[in-house]
Amino acid sequence: MAQPDDMLDDEHYPAYTMGRAAEITGASQDFLRRLEKANLFIAYRSAGGHRRYSRHQLRLAARAREMVGQGVALEAACRIIILEDQLQEALQQNPNHQRPRQAEAA
Template sequence: MAPSDDMLDDDDYPAYTMGRAAEIVGASQDFLRRLDEAKLIAPFRSAGGHRRYSRYQLRLAVRAREMVDQGTALDAACRIIILEDQLEEALRHNRELQKGQEAGAV
């Protein structure tokens, strides 16, 4: 069965094996395991227990690798990325609330 277009466009679809993900990120498979241990990314597990990664998770892994390459400790890099993402989500939510208030005031 061929994947649907929705799966191909879905940033959260776990399309990449650990080996392919490591290749894309430019890091070792152990580095990806350590990101899981640091709770930055939690890869999907196939029925056989193999890790599968989404494009979104790969972007997070690249950010972590870049920070580690610049000398940031892995745990600190993961925490920074998590906080940055939480802030971006809060700002997005705030913008949506403001739009809703503006629409209600019109």
């Protein structure tokens, strides 16, 4: 069984309430709900039905807020972030598919 300290070290553990997530990311609570509606992530739910967010989700939300602030449409920002996140995960899982090295490009 996971210990409390292990859960807090887990970037996918839903440790943050909606209010705290909004405060950390600098986004409104409505913006966080819109990110979920745009399928950037699905907020975890507490036993009482309240949204809870992980550090990973907070990073995605902060990136979306930044992009939207630069004029990118919300849906487009979410799609870009999803693709970037999938690419990063794939590169971490398979180091043989890293981007070309500088030496190979020369």
